[in-house]
Amino acid sequence: MSDNPNDTRINKVNTRMLKTMYESLQNNPSAMTTATFYVKSNWNGGFGVTSSSKNFSLGGRTMERNTEYKMDYDFPIQFSGEGSGPTVCEVCMGSVAACLIQTIVVHATSRGILIDSINVDVEGDVNLRGFTGIDSSVRPGAQQFRVNLNINSNTASKEQIDELYEIGKKFSPAFDTLTNGTSVVMVGSE
16 A cells, blocks of 8 residues: 555555546547557577567657566477577467456456456467478467456455456457457568
8 A cells, every 4th residue: 555645546556547547548539549569579599589668659659667678488498499488379378367367457446346366377279280380271379278267356246256257358458369360560671
């Protein structure tokens, strides 16, 4: 809890700031509608890759962060990697889980619903024959993610928990990206 009397928190979220964001989106949608995030990735040799992100833009304005966030990826040793990080598929699975949790927390907090815990377990299958190009009839991407989502609250009703579960599926950007697809425009350097 903050010592600031103007900082009221539900689910460890600053509700005043959240309310201000909602009001800005409702009253001035052109100013905040689109958030654009930037990620840079570099090959480290072998199967190692490091990606980083720092600033983003909101409504066309650059938003500065104090910290640059780094993510390291690799293949397991059993796949000829060094095992220095998770695979991209594992990070994608973790991202979908994190996004579901964050989406549920935003909506629960805006409704004043106290959450005690949210746990998400994700399993995913990748057919390596597709990834390696051995079988061109097999998709190289994950064939399926299985998500087990549990929301616990000592104060919310079963109906509220069920609604939050559906809200996660309906409003999570990562869940939507994976289930409805996203246009990817790829260009190369000459």
